[in-house]
Amino acid sequence: MAAPPALSSAYGRPKPIGGMDLWSWYFMRVSGLALLLLALGHLVIMHLINSVDVIDYDFVARRYVGWFWRGYDLLLLVLAMIHGLNGMRVIVDDYLHQPAQRRVAAWLLHGLGTILIVLGVVAVVTFRPPVTPVGVGQ
Amino acid sequence: MPVRLRIQRFNPETDSAPQWREYTVEVEPTDRVLDALHAVKWHCDGSLAFRRSCAHGVCGSDAMMINGKNRLACKLLIKDVKQPIVVEPMRGFAVVKDLIVDQTKFFEKYRAVKPYLIAAEPPPKTERLQSPKQQERFEDTTKCILCGACTTSCPSFWANGEYVGPAAIVQAHRFLFDSRDQGAAERLPVLNEANGVWRCRTIFNCTDACPRGINVTKAIVEVQNLLVARAKDPRGSDAAQ
Numbered sequence A: 001m002a003a004p005p006a007l008s009s010a011y012g013r014p015k016p017i018g019g020m021d022l023w024s025w026y027f028m029r030v031s032g033l034a035l036l037l038l039a040l041g042h043l044v045i046m047h048l049i050n051s052v053d054v055i056d057y058d059f060v061a062r063r064y065v066g067w068f069w070r071g072y073d074l075l076l077l078v079l080a081m082i083h084g085l086n087g088m089r090v091i092v093d094d095y096l097h098q099p100a101q102r103r104v105a106a107w108l109l110h111g112l113g114t115i116l117i118v119l120g121v122v123a124v125v126t127f128r129p130p131v132t133p134v135g136v137g138q
Numbered sequence B: 001m002p003v004r005l006r007i008q009r010f011n012p013e014t015d016s017a018p019q020w021r022e023y024t025v026e027v028e029p030t031d032r033v034l035d036a037l038h039a040v041k042w043h044c045d046g047s048l049a050f051r052r053s054c055a056h057g058v059c060g061s062d063a064m065m066i067n068g069k070n071r072l073a074c075k076l077l078i079k080d081v082k083q084p085i086v087v088e089p090m091r092g093f094a095v096v097k098d099l100i101v102d103q104t105k106f107f108e109k110y111r112a113v114k115p116y117l118i119a120a121e122p123p124p125k126t127e128r129l130q131s132p133k134q135q136e137r138f139e140d141t142t143k144c145i146l147c148g149a150c151t152t153s154c155p156s157f158w159a160n161g162e163y164v165g166p167a168a169i170v171q172a173h174r175f176l177f178d179s180r181d182q183g184a185a186e187r188l189p190v191l192n193e194a195n196g197v198w199r200c201r202t203i204f205n206c207t208d209a210c211p212r213g214i215n216v217t218k219a220i221v222e223v224q225n226l227l228v229a230r231a232k233d234p235r236g237s238d239a240a241q
């Protein structure tokens, strides 16, 4: 006789639609689209409009006077981190089958993700530009 | 013309691992790979085992990996393949013998999505009518012959044999998008599991492998979108239009 099927809901009471796998898939689609626009914007501003050699401390300080660019960078950072880590989680889910390996990988991913996101957020949020930055509005 | 074949052989009674054998047979360029396999079986080595039934691309028995791609041996012409023709069983299933694989789990998943009409109303006196446009909605996925070429070309399935796989999703799609069917509530939970549609990584191997030209990846994404729509609005109408 064949082994019982792995798809448990083929039998028993139907469960409501939703859950982690569904929303994680949906998040990947939406964040992927947002990241494409955000990353392209970043690329155009930092590498096409401004050449790399004019980008220095003053340049960043000037951009970070207000909250718009901080918000932009925060969004880019958080979405990229979660999108990337979720992608890694999916790969781990596909290729690691032993429970012990999966647990270690999950801890590593969550730990690494938390540390990197916190570091980035702290840098963006707590950055205090000099009171009158040189060349504001140029 | 002489044609060289490299076939992966495995006899569970005598071999511990699969091994490669080469054969040269005489066939026409306009013959099919299946004819070359027949030539091997009938004239070189009668112990060669493979499945085939209709020999005309209808039954889906003879899907196998030919020169690295899943194909029906009965639909592939000799003149269209490079020599030596490398023939292997489909990947991801246990090999029973030579090119014959164990499809038990494959059909278990097929049954799990309830691939039959589920209608709430009692059958009418005549046919259950639908417009040509309603029929068009799922026309593509009616073409499936359950050969398994899509599922066994899917790296996601190779990595995790519990993945429900493209073939079962195509079958579910065929009924989910049929205006006469009301079985969505029974089918969707199966597809929403971790081993359901969410294991699709949009690799497109399935679409490339399908001998019927079904747009498999598109069908999978349509089922995924249907699930998301259902999660946002659980009371959505039962027939997914």
Ligand code: FES
Pocket (backbone or CB within 6 Å): B051, B052, B053, B054, B055, B056, B057, B058, B059, B060, B061, B062, B063, B072, B073, B074, B075
């Ligand atoms: S033998 Fe029937 S599909 Fe090829």
